[in-house]
Amino acid sequence: MYLCLIMSNLRFATAIHILVLLDKNRNELITSDFIAGSLNVHPVVVRREIKVLREAGYIESKKGKEGGCALAMEANKILLGDLYKLVNKENMLGRKNRPNPDCAIGRQMNNKLDVLFNKAEEGLVALLNKQSLKDFSDSFE
Amino acid sequence: MYLCLIMSNLRFATAIHILVLLDKNRNELITSDFIAGSLNVHPVVVRREIKVLREAGYIESKKGKEGGCALAMEANKILLGDLYKLVNKENMLGRKNRPNPDCAIGRQMNNKLDVLFNKAEEGLVALLNKQSLKDFSDSFE
DNA sequence: CTAAATGAAACACTTTTTGTTACAATATTG
DNA sequence: CAATATTGTAACAAAAAGTGTTTCATTTAG
Numbered sequence: 001m002y003l004c005l006i007m008s009n010l011r012f013a014t015a016i017h018i019l020v021l022l023d024k025n026r027n028e029l030i031t032s033d034f035i036a037g038s039l040n041v042h043p044v045v046v047r048r049e050i051k052v053l054r055e056a057g058y059i060e061s062k063k064g065k066e067g068g069c070a071l072a073m074e075a076n077k078i079l080l081g082d083l084y085k086l087v088n089k090e091n092m093l094g095r096k097n098r099p100n101p102d103c104a105i106g107r108q109m110n111n112k113l114d115v116l117f118n119k120a121e122e123g124l125v126a127l128l129n130k131q132s133l134k135d136f137s138d139s140f141e
Numbered sequence: 142m143y144l145c146l147i148m149s150n151l152r153f154a155t156a157i158h159i160l161v162l163l164d165k166n167r168n169e170l171i172t173s174d175f176i177a178g179s180l181n182v183h184p185v186v187v188r189r190e191i192k193v194l195r196e197a198g199y200i201e202s203k204k205g206k207e208g209g210c211a212l213a214m215e216a217n218k219i220l221l222g223d224l225y226k227l228v229n230k231e232n233m234l235g236r237k238n239r240p241n242p243d244c245a246i247g248r249q250m251n252n253k254l255d256v257l258f259n260k261a262e263e264g265l266v267a268l269l270n271k272q273s274l275k276d277f278s279d280s281f282e
Numbered sequence: 283c284t285a286a287a288t289g290a291a292a293c294a295c296t297t298t299t300t301g302t303t304a305c306a307a308t309a310t311t312g
Numbered sequence: 313c314a315a316t317a318t319t320g321t322a323a324c325a326a327a328a329a330g331t332g333t334t335t336c337a338t339t340t341a342g
Contacts, residue, residue, distance in 0.1 A: 013238050042302065044321090047320070061319065061320095065317040099180055192289075203340085205287055206339085207340075
C-alpha cells in the first residue's frame with residue numbers, strides 16, 4: 001500500500017474536473033478539446049488523464065470524427081477516495097529517506113513510517129469515500 | 142487552511158527522524174552532524190529542518206563548541222498531525238488548476254475543491270494527532 | 283586564540299510535473 | 313473514397329519543486 005499526503009500534482013483536481021463535466025453533460029460525447037477549454041490546460045494533458053480514467057472503467061471514449069468520451073458508470077458509484085488512489089497509484093507512500101542501517105534508530109525508521117503512513121492513507125481514503133462523484137457534482141449550481 | 146495529500150517531499154520523514162533521535166537521547170545535546178549521519182543526508186539539510194522545529198518550539202539548540210540541540214517539549218505533547226501541518230505549511234492545499242472562468246463548472250471548481258480538501262485535511266490531521274512523538278518513539282526497540 | 287558547533291544565504295543539481303509537438307489510427311460525413 | 317475531426321500515444325521541452333553542497337559569519341567552550 002501507498003500513502004500520498006501532499007497533493008503535489010494537479011491530477012486529482014484534473015480527474016475530478018473531467019468527471020464533473022461528463023456528469024453534467026450526460027448523454028453527450030465530450031471532446032478533450034472542450035474539456036481542455038474548461039480546465040485551461042493542453043488537450044494532451046486531458047487525454048493523458050482520460051486514459052487512466054478509461055482504464056479504470058470510469059469513462060469510455062469513441063474515436064474518430066464526432067468522437068469524445070462519456071461516463072461509463074453511475075456517478076454515485078464513483079467514490080472520491082477511489083479516484084484519489086487511482087491518480088496517485090504510483091507514488092502513494094509518503095517519501096522516506098534511506099537512513100543509515102548502522103544506526104539503531106535509522107535501521108527501524110522506514111518500517112515504522114510505513115505503518116504510520118498506511119494507517120493515515122486508509123483513514124484518508126475512507127474519509128474521501130464518503131463522497132461520490134454525484135454528491136460532488138450535485139453541489140454545483 | 143491547506144491540504145496536502147501527497148507526501149512528495151522528505152520533510153515529514155526527516156522531521157520525525159530528528160525528533161525520535163532527540164527523544165532517544167534526552168539530556169544530551171545532539172549535533173546536526175550526528176543526526177545527518179543517522180539520516181544519511183547532508184548536515185545542512187538537517188539544520189534547515191531544525192530551524193523549522195525550533196521556531197515551532199519543539200526543540201532548542203545551543204550554538205558554539207559543545208553545542209547541539211535537544212527537545213524543548215515533552216514528547217507526549219508533540220502530536221504527529223501538528224508536525225505534519227508544520228512541515229507542509231506552505232503548500233498544504235491540494236493543487237488546483239486555474240479553470241476557465243467563462244465555463245460555468247470551471248468557475249465554481251476551485252471553491253468546491255477547497256471545501257473537499259479542507260475536510261480531508263482536517264480528518265487526516267485529526268487521525269495523525271491520535272499519535273504523539275512519544276507513542277511513535279516508544280515503538281522503536 | 284583555537285576548535286567545534288550553529289545559522290543562514292546562495293547556488294547547483296536532480297527529480298517531478300506539466301506543456302507541447304508530431305503523427306498514426308479511427309470513424310463520420312458527404 | 314476523400315476530407316475532416318477526433319482519439320491515442322510517444323517523444324521531447326520547459327517549468328517547478330525538492331535536495332545537495334559550498335561558503336562563511338557567528339557563537340561558545342576550553
